[in-house]
Amino acid sequence: xxxxxxxxxxxxxxxxxxxxxxxxxxxxxxxxxxxxxxxxxxxxxxxxxxxxxxxxxxxxxxxxxxxxxxxxxxxxxxxxx
Numbered sequence: 813x814x815x816x817x818x819x820x821x822x823x824x825x826x827x828x829x830x831x832x833x834x835x836x837x838x839x840x841x842x843x844x845x846x847x848x849x850x851x852x853x854x855x856x857x858x859x860x861x862x863x864x865x866x867x868x869x870x871x872x873x874x875x876x877x878x879x880x881x882x883x884x885x886x887x888x889x890x891x892x893x
Contacts, residue, residue, distance in 0.1 A: 817876070 818826050841861065848857050 815823065815827075845857055845861065848860075852860075
């Protein structure tokens with residue numbers, strides 16, 4: 813969905829940023845989960861991470877549905893010099 817709204821000349825930079833964020837957060841989540849296993853039960857940790865993922869999903873959905881980022885607004889922003 814973000815690929816449709818991103819201007820073509822910025823698509824490579826945005827894709828690189830998204831991939832780097834994924835490469836950083838996947839091992840970080842593993843380290844945090846491994847640390848939390850010492851203090852909490854595994855089902856509780858899974859539930860906590862599920863809530864975090866759901867909150868990220870809602871945040872992303874709200875950001876994408878924002879009328880400020882409509883197609884016309886993005887074109888106007890990228891044409892500013």
